[in-house]
Amino acid sequence: MLQVKSATHTWQVVLEKNQILLNDTPFTWDLLPLGPSSFHILKDGRSYTAELLEADPDTKTFRIKVNGSVHTLQVQDRMDLLLESLGMGQALSHKINDIKAPMPGLILDIKVQPGQEVKKGDPILILEAMKMENIIKSPGDGVVREVKVTVRQNVEKNQVLIVF
Numbered sequence: 001m002l003q004v005k006s007a008t009h010t011w012q013v014v015l016e017k018n019q020i021l022l023n024d025t026p027f028t029w030d031l032l033p034l035g036p037s038s039f040h041i042l043k044d045g046r047s048y049t050a051e052l053l054e055a056d057p058d059t060k061t062f063r064i065k066v067n068g069s070v071h072t073l074q075v076q077d078r079m080d081l082l083l084e085s086l087g088m089g090q091a092l093s094h095k096i097n098d099i100k101a102p103m104p105g106l107i108l109d110i111k112v113q114p115g116q117e118v119k120k121g122d123p124i125l126i127l128e129a130m131k132m133e134n135i136i137k138s139p140g141d142g143v144v145r146e147v148k149v150t151v152r153q154n155v156e157k158n159q160v161l162i163v164f
Contacts, residue, residue: 007071050066060076101156108152116143
C-alpha cells in the first residue's frame, strides 16, 4: 500500500497484480507514453496530458504537470507509514546531531567513517530489521564525527548509531 499526498488531497493506493485500487475503489485508465516522462491518460471519458517534471527518490517527492497545472506529490510506502504510526515519521526531517536506530536490528554495512563529509540523502548504513534491509540515509549535510556501531552488531531502538 502507498499513501500519496498533495497540498489538498490524500489517496490510499494499493497495487495488486491485475488492478489498482484508489481509496478502495478499482482505478481503470488508458495510459499511452508520449515521451520518456510524458503520458496521455484517458480516464472516465476525459483526456489528460501528464508530465513528470521532477522526482526526488530520497524524499519520495514528485512534481507532475497535468493539463498545464503543476502538482507536488509526497509518497509514503509501507515502511514510512509504519514509522509514522510509531511516532517516528518526522524523526529525520528535523536538524539532529546524531542518527538513532529506528527499530531493533542488525548492522549489515556502514557506508561512512569519522571525518567524512556527507550530503542529505547519502546512504549512512544498512540496518536489517524484520528480515528487510533498510538503508539509513543522512538527514542533512554534515561531517561524521563518530560511528558508534560496528558491522554485525545488534542494535536496539533509539540506540545512537552515528554522531555528526
